[in-house]
Amino acid sequence: xxxxxxxxxxxxxxxxxxxxxxxxxxxxxxxxxxxxxxxxxxxxxxxxxxxxxxxxxxxxxxxxxxxxxxxxxxxxxxxxxxxxxxxxxxxxxxxxxxxxxxxxxxxxxxxxxxxxxxxxxxxxxxxxxxxxxxxxxxxxxxxxxxxxxxxxxxxxxxxxxxxxxxxxxxxxxxxxxxxxxxxxxxxxxxxxxxxxxxxxxxxxxxxxxxxxxxxxxxxxxxxxxxxxxxxxxx
Amino acid sequence: xxxxxxxxxxxxxxxxxxxxxxxxxxxxxxxxxxxxxxxxxxxxxxxxxxxxxxxxxxxxxxxxxxxxxxxxxxxxxxxxxxxxxxxxxxxxxxxxxxxxxxxxxxxxxxxxxxxxxxxxxxxxxxxxxxxxxxxxxxxxxxxxxxxxxxxxxxxxxxxxxxxxxxxxxxxxxxxxxxxxxxxxxxxxxxxxxxxxxxxxxxxxxxxxxxxxxxxxxxxxxxxxxxxxxxxxxxxxxxxxxxxxxxxxxxxxxxxxx
Ligand code: HEM
Ligand code: FES
Numbered sequence: 001x002x003x004x005x006x007x008x009x010x011x012x013x014x015x016x017x018x019x020x021x022x023x024x025x026x027x028x029x030x031x032x033x034x035x036x037x038x039x040x041x042x043x044x045x046x047x048x049x050x051x052x053x054x055x056x057x058x059x060x061x062x063x064x065x066x067x068x069x070x071x072x073x074x075x076x077x078x079x080x081x082x083x084x085x086x087x088x089x090x091x092x093x094x095x096x097x098x099x100x101x102x103x104x105x106x107x108x109x110x111x112x113x114x115x116x117x118x119x120x121x122x123x124x125x126x127x128x129x130x131x132x133x134x135x136x137x138x139x140x141x142x143x144x145x146x147x148x149x150x151x152x153x154x155x156x157x158x159x160x161x162x163x164x165x166x167x168x169x170x171x172x173x174x175x176x177x178x179x180x181x182x183x184x185x186x187x188x189x190x191x192x193x194x195x196x197x198x199x200x201x202x203x204x205x206x207x208x209x210x211x212x213x214x215x216x217x218x219x220x221x222x223x224x225x226x227x228x229x230x231x232x233x234x
Numbered sequence: 235x236x237x238x239x240x241x242x243x244x245x246x247x248x249x250x251x252x253x254x255x256x257x258x259x260x261x262x263x264x265x266x267x268x269x270x271x272x273x274x275x276x277x278x279x280x281x282x283x284x285x286x287x288x289x290x291x292x293x294x295x296x297x298x299x300x301x302x303x304x305x306x307x308x309x310x311x312x313x314x315x316x317x318x319x320x321x322x323x324x325x326x327x328x329x330x331x332x333x334x335x336x337x338x339x340x341x342x343x344x345x346x347x348x349x350x351x352x353x354x355x356x357x358x359x360x361x362x363x364x365x366x367x368x369x370x371x372x373x374x375x376x377x378x379x380x381x382x383x384x385x386x387x388x389x390x391x392x393x394x395x396x397x398x399x400x401x402x403x404x405x406x407x408x409x410x411x412x413x414x415x416x417x418x419x420x421x422x423x424x425x426x427x428x429x430x431x432x433x434x435x436x437x438x439x440x441x442x443x444x445x446x447x448x449x450x451x452x453x454x455x456x457x458x459x460x461x462x463x464x465x466x467x468x469x470x471x472x473x474x475x476x477x478x479x480x481x482x483x484x485x486x487x488x489x490x491x
Contacts, residue, residue: 017478021407021447022437022471093447100339100406100446106242106253107332109306111402113451118404120449186450192472194465 021096024089029187031086036184038079039176040209043216049229055153062152087128094121117182123175130172137165156220157230166221177214181207235327237261239274241286242334247342247350253332263323267310268293268300270322287346293318295459298394301401302347303334308398308457316396316459336401339444340408353443354395354411360439361432362415364424383421390418392460399454399462405446410454412440413466420473430480433473 017023045065051057066072110118133143138155141147146158160166184206188194193202223229237258244251261270268290275285291299295316302317304310309317312324325331333347341349391414399410416433419425425432448467455464 016438017475020437020441020474020478022474023478025447025471026475093449097405097407097446097449100444101337101404102339103337105303105306105334105337106240107303107306107334108404109311110404111307111311111453112456113404113453117449117451182450189450189464189468190448190471192468192470192475194463194468196465199465 021093024093025190027085027089028093029190031082031089032183032187034079034082035086036180036187036209039180039213043213046220047216049153049156049220054229055151055232058152058156059150062150083131087124090121090124114182116178117186119178120182123179126172126175127179130168130175133168134172154233157224157233160221160224161230163225166225169221170218173214173217176217177210180210180213184209235261235263235322235325237270237322237325237328238330240330240332241346243286243346244335244343246345251343251346261322261325263321265322266293266318267304267320267322268318287344287348289348290318295319296394298396301336301396301398303332303336303401305332306334308336308402309396309459311457314459314461316394319459336397338400338406338446340406341397341400349397351395351397353445354397354408356443357408357412357436357439358415360435361428362419362436364419364428366424377423379423386465387418387421390414390421390462390466393418393458393462394460396459398457398459400445402453402457403446403448404451404453405449407448407454408440408443408445409448409467409470410458410462410464412436413464413468413470414462416473417466417469420469429473430477433470434477434481437470437474 048057048061136143144159148154185203188202239256240253242251243254278285289299291297300316300318301309310320335343335347336349340353341351344350393414400406400408416436420429
């Protein structure tokens with residue numbers, strides 16, 4: 001970062017933009033926005049478990065997603081790229097921020113910053129491990145006790161009947177809620193959008209969206225554990 | 235009233251520092267915080283100890299010289315108050331306070347509670363100015379400025395460069411300072427000719443000075459003695475990215491100058 005230069009060529013210009021702390025924040029914000037959009041869609045997909053014939057609904061949803069494997073892979077690779085860029089850029093900013101204050105305060109008292117905003121570097125890494133586990137658990141199925149190809153409903157029910165797995169999902173989704181509470185308003189500020197009329201609305205939107213996504217997803221393992229979902233699976 | 239102070243003592247930039255405890259048996263609640271330290275220093279000098287070094291000048295909240303952390307909050311954390319404007323009546327008998335210098339790589343400690351804020355000067359030198367032709371002053375009313383722009387520019391211009399934003403930021407970011415200085419000029423017609431160069435050069439210098447990166451925690455805005463809004467950071471971010479895309483090398487930058 002200390003090597004940021006005044007650009008002389010087009011290439012240097014783009015590099016200088018990425019080398020700058022602000023350019024990096026744009027990358028975090030734009031990739032964060034993509035990941036946020038994905039979590040919204042994913043949660044809506046998940047909530048189909050509350051439909052009357054959930055098993056059928058989830059199987060046809062899984063088939064719908066696989067209408068074209070090419071398109072699915074384009075989306076997967078896009079999301080993976082966003083995920084990797086988000087984390088790599090954050091790691092670089094984290095190092096920069098560490099070196100910007102090598103000696104910590106003996107006493108430091110936060111004033112207005114929210115708990116969620118101060119723990120982005122805790123909720124984020126937990127989400128990273130969650131995503132790895134989640135793919136192994138319900139997409140590949142290799143860490144699942146009773147994986148059935150193309151039957152999300154049964155995989156969910158069997159998977160969440162294990163209290164440890166369900167517990168990890170619940171913790172991870174709380175972390176997602178915290179991460180998005182700050183992240184979703186923060187991305188607007190990072191790309192330079194702040195207006196006294198809209199910013200308070202954006203903050204309420206962020207908190208609401210985060211709560212809905214987090215609680216919507218948490219309700220599923222909770223309902224499985226309580227036996228509300230999956231009575232028909234023996 | 236009785237106070238216990240834990241003050242960061244450090245003899246020089248590279249010397250190791252430590253917290254030293256001082257008992258103040260009789261603090262007058264009408265004293266300002268700096269006057270309280272003056273009294274402590276009188277006592278230290280009489281005992282032959284070296285006085286606590288802290289920066290100050292105007293003692294009325296306009297010069298930006300003073301500032302240190304009180305109990306982990308920049309300037310003590312009172313709304314729109316510099317430490318020189320802070321009075322002891324805000325504290326209670328028996329309180330124990332921790333006094334520390336601003337901590338940032340970009341702000342090396344000079345001694346005790348005093349840091350070197352020249353990094354801010356270098357950010358200003360990079361673009362915190364406008365170029366005007368010499369000659370007689372233009373009629374003040376000749377340039378039309380929308381009221382809301384002049385208001386916002388004046389709000390940003392209130393920055394006194396004390397460094398509390400950097401100090402209170404968990405990332406030691408100078409975004410509020412740099413944002414205020416950029417927005418202050420970029421919102422006004424007089425700032426337009428150098429708008430993009432200003433954003434590009436001041437942000438680049440800010441990065442070179444090893445300040446951290448903003449994570450939108452808003453600690454700076456809350457502790458800024460002038461109440462400067464993080465809206466200025468958003469303006470900086472926009473103008474910097476615009477400048478990065480639009481920039482054309484000038485003759486001198488391209489090496490032909
Ligand atoms: C489901 C995956 C994720 C989503 C939806 C997501 C979303 C977001 C969003 C929207 C932002 C705000 C961007 C900005 O203000 O610039 C953000 C910032 C951030 N994310 Fe993530 N993120 C995810 C995964 C991760 C992971 C795995 C990490 C861990 C390394 C992480 C760490 C961070 C950090 C540290 C920030 C910066 C906070 C700030 O700017 O104040 N995120 N994230
Ligand atoms: S001494 Fe001038 S602002 Fe405090």
